Each structure stands twice: as structure tokens, then as C-alpha cells.
Amino acid sequence: MVDEGGAKARLEAAVKRLELALGRAAERSGTGTEDVKRLHREINGLESELSNAQAENDRLSEDLAQTKAKNVTLQSAMDNISTRLDGAIDDVQALLEE
Numbered sequence: 486m487v488d489e490g491g492a493k494a495r496l497e498a499a500v501k502r503l504e505l506a507l508g509r510a511a512e513r514s515g516t517g518t519e520d521v522k523r524l525h526r527e528i529n530g531l532e533s534e535l536s537n538a539q540a541e542n543d544r545l546s547e548d549l550a551q552t553k554a555k556n557v558t559l560q561s562a563m564d565n566i567s568t569r570l571d572g573a574i575d576d577v578q579a580l581l582e583e
Contacts, residue, residue: 489542496535503528 507524 492538493535496531496538500528500531503531 503524507521507528
């Protein structure tokens with residue numbers, strides 16, 4: 486099963502670290518501009534990964550809901566069959582006792 490909470494927390498922590506690094510890079514002069522641009526690209530990449538992970542989570546949640554619904558249907562069918570088999574067994578036993 487997907488550890489959504491843990492993955493989200495790790496991603497948020499990584500974004501915070503990047504934001505702090507962006508702040509530090511902005512304070513520097515010269516190559517700081519390139520660092521800021523690079524870090525912005527990394528943030529955009531992480532945001533894209535987060536979006537993909539959320540889409541996958543949504544898809545998996547839907548799959549799980551459908552599987553649970555099928556399970557309920559199968560359980561109901563199994564209960565029905567069990568009841569019918571019990572009835573048939575009782576009928577056979579009654580015939581054997583006659």
C-alpha cells in the first residue's frame with residue numbers, strides 16, 4: 486500500500502529545504518542567479534512529481550473502492566450459495582432418513 490503521508494511529508498521537507506536554499510542563494514551575488522534558476526527548476530520538477538503521485542494515489546484509491554465493492558458483491562453471492570447448499574444438504578439428509 487502506498488505510504489501517502491510519509492511520501493508527502495518527505496516531499497514537503499525537500500521543498501522547504503529547496504526554498505531555504507533559494508533564500509540563501511538569492512542573498513549571494515554573481516552565480517546566485519543561476520543557482521536560483523536551477524533551484525526553481527528543481528522545485529518545478531518536485532511539484533510535477535507531487536502532481537503525478539497525487540494522480541496515482543487518486544487512481545489507486547478508485548481501484549481500491551472498486552475492489553471493495555466487488556468484494557461485497559462476492560461475499561453476498563457466497564453467503565447465498567452457502568445458504569442454498571445448507572438447504573440442499575438438509576433435503577438430502579431428510580431423504581436419507583425416510
